[in-house]
Amino acid sequence: RNYSIGDVIARFLMMKGKNVLHPMGWDAFGLPAENAAIERGIHPAKWTYENIDYMRAQLKRMGFSYDWTREISTCAPDYYRWNQWIFLKLYEKGLAYKRLSTVNWCPRCLTVLANEQVEAGLCWRCDAMVEAKELEQWFFRITEYAEELLDYTEKLPGWPERVLTMQRNWIGKSVGAEVDFPIEGSKEAIRIFTTRPDTLYGVTFMSLAPEHPLVERITPADRLSEVKSFVEEVKREKSRVGVEEVDKLEKKGVFTGARCINPLDGTRVPVYVANFVLMGYGTGAVMAVPAHDQRDFEFARAHGIPVKVVINPPGEKLDAETMEAAYTDEGVMADSGPFSGMKSSEGIASVIGHMEKEGLGKRSVNYKLRDWGISRQRYWGCPIPVVNCARCGAVAVPCESLPVILPENVRFTGRGLSPLESAEDFINSECPKCKGPARRETDTMDTFVDSSWYFLRYTSPAEESAPFDKHDAGYWMPVDRYIGGIEHAVLHLLYARFFTKALRDLGLHGLDEPFQNLLTQGMVCKETVKCPTHGFLSPAEVAPGARCVHCGLAVDVGAVEKMSKSKKNVVDPDNLIEKYGADTTRLFSLFAAPPERDLEYTAEGVEGSYRFLGRVWRLVADNAELLGTGPYDGSKDAALEGLPELKALHQASHRTIDKVTRDIGERFHFNTAISSIMELVNALYLFRQKEKTDDGLGRKVFREAVEAVVLLLAPFAPHISEELWRGLGGEAPVYKTPWPEADPTALVAEEVTVVVQINGKVRSTVTLPADSSEEEVREVVLKDEKVAEWTKGRDVKKFIYVPNRVVNLVVA
């Protein structure tokens, strides 16, 4: 479906005379190939290249118009060497760096797990409890571009709103202030971030994340064991349930024994460690204002901490003792020193200004966006071009030495850090700096790196001196139409945007954004069939009478769900192509729903598309003798005057051309484009039956319409169109034939049907010459029998005329 959508656009634009770059390539590194190696003993390279061959053959059978001379594979050294080259350039600019970070570790398999391999906190293969393990890992500094990535979400009108919203949420910008709370009896201070500086006078306690580095340092000796055991308890909970379920945990905390000072008014407040404070956001410390934050409120009530009201709703006064929930809206500041009486919305800026003047704090911006961890302890990926030298540390491989080739002779045991650990020749290396012995980095890159710039490579896939040719990239880019699933709304599309900007700043091209227009197509779904004892069944496992072939029990026809192997509701295009041909397969996937919606596969729907193509075929095959003459040339004479049926067909042809052109080119609503072609075909069948087409003019008008059908259908069903086009005497391949143009004079109707409403209800219609004046319309309408009946004995108070469309009479 994805590729059928793209092919319609490509073929349409080719026929419109555009120079179209319609490429195909393989994002071929990644975990599935490695799992196949572990489970089935096939080398990932072999497995991958076999799959590529299979899929390439299938795409060719579907008749997609790819430029195969531009085919690329991300797992080929001549592609991934440029991944490595880009990595080195980012490293030079400080946009790639290394630091300690946690990975998922299975203590039984002794291996690192990808997030997708952790199911509810357990190893997907052995169900052991996954642990956190600290490793040195490489990161890309995407946060450097947070502001620009956010700004440009306002400058992408060709993107769906929901995708932009998801990206904005992901970047998660919030504006506020950073404030230091000095710790009593210590030189240290707790730095907090807050979006509500207007509530600073209401702080009654402080909470730290369990991982906060100050926790152990500020806790007095007599409380240390209690605090430590709390921290351990929280860490255990997090590893058990997985991050996504942390919010369901009860809010818990423990007093450290330390106190800190509110720099604004000098109050002493107790410092707690709390399980709901995240080390990964802000500073890992939160100033707690129970009166105006619900979370803090609940915690304060549970721990007997005072509540201090500093914002009152307009015209009201809250009571700290009796209030039952935090007041989080705007209001009037109270009990806030010089700011009392000020509107809270104005207080935010005022308090920040005051703190900056006094050196107590400053304006600050926070993002939820994290830097992008790209290290994977995996084999089937692009090697990170770095060696680790005992003397010099991590040293970049010089650009001239690229590519660092992924070795083939490794063992796949499913254990240990990475299969690359077993490749001695690969690991043992020399430090480029000191020439001493060094150990090659065994981590490979996240496959999202591979897919973050491939679209640029398509513009010059054979370039050997750079990732891509600057001139070619300038000619083709940005991508006019990018088509993909909604699952890429954040990660892939954000990484690709980041790469585009980073490569721009490296001077490789002059582009701000990679994708001008984005089409997110829906999923293909199909009903599932379930047996009470044998689970999901494929259609072949269902016996007549809706019974399971294995046990004979009645099956349950379940919900319509995304096609997936595990649910056994997948339809292989190969089988459809064999039974119905590629054109039917394509047509069905384009007709049954607009591209962005989910599509339900039904056998009946496929039959419908097949039937339609048969109808088109017979239209030409059964009327060969009528189609022998050339088409009607309507622009030169008025030969159709007085022949309403011929004229109607001529106009229908041009209206269809106009509609289909706009539906494909402007709206990407292929389902309605196809339905318009169907309407024209239906009209031709009726015309053929009712009209004498054996006179010269009739034949010409008939032929004109048939030619339109064949050409308009070409982007959707290229094979049958090609065949029919040849049959009609067309010479060039149909995809090189100019797209038909609607004759504007044929689009203009001479007569229009005007709807007559009385008090807003349709009561009659009148047929009039187009563009009649209001006076002319009024005259005809008032003479209309039905109108006369409805207005008899009543006053026409108002006469509204919308030209060529509707008349509304208000009568009383």
Added chain:
RNA sequence: GCCGAAGUGGCGGAACUGGUAGACGCGCUAGAUUCAGGUUCUAGUGGGUGAGAGCCUGUGGGGGUUCGAAUCCCCCCUUCGGCACCA
């Protein structure tokens, strides 16, 4: 909880900027073709009522704006998607 998208016949879905709701397809019902079934061709098909022309009603629910609302505004309900202790 927050953000986003969407609710239209038996089903998938049309309806461009507010102007004949249900195009097109599936399914169903008739008729023609056929020994018969399938295929193919033709006609009909939102609901109610009526012999009929027609009339009433109808786009998740309630209110509003308007000569006129599937479309715009407010409130509510449902479904889907994303994010989620974000300080």
